[in-house]
Amino acid sequence: EAEVAQSPRYKITEKSQAVAFWCDPISGHATLYWYRQILGQGPELLVQFQDESVVDDSQLPKDRFSAERLKGVDSTLKIQPAELGDSAMYLCASSVWRDDEQFFGPGTRLTVL
């Protein structure tokens, strides 16, 4: 069964350092989402891609976060510099098209010290 892959699964970093997360969606899925899930809360959408284009990044803190999906396949989410409040689970999801069911990866748990 096809799955969304994410790496690393766990990341510990010190504040002010740069971190990057990688996501490989299910093959053929045109839409890719990055969510942030703070402990004890529901996921919050950070950015949505349709192929290589950003269609929604209204909740992305653009002063420190960036996301790219250069070839419309895999994607990277970067934080520079990391802050203590960035500690969270970062989830990637993909769907065939924007109206379809989203399939989630296992997430990357980030701890900022």
Place this chain on the structure above:
Amino acid sequence: AQSVTQLGSHVSVSEGALVLLRCNYSSSVPPYLFWYVQYPNQGLQLLLKYTSAATLVKGINGFEAEFKKSETSFHLTKPSAHMSDAAEYFCAVGLKAAGNKLTFGGGTRVLVKP
């Protein structure tokens, strides 16, 4: 704007008892509604979804939910809890017009007692 409220951040049920998780939503247009389950340190798995067809929706693992427009609710139920149902459950609302952007509730953690 859309929002989701899940009543009760923690629910404890006995094995074999009814599971009832409450979800109320707010949406300016007819919504799509979803229930997801999350096991520790894992991603979210879709349990079921409502997309304006039948108001009673059946999902995986014996779960079902009923859409009640008059009450703006989409409560999740399972007649008989199993130990494997211990997890966190999230209700979400989506708007097709917004590219299926999902807004999640805060989650309800279910504990199943033997």
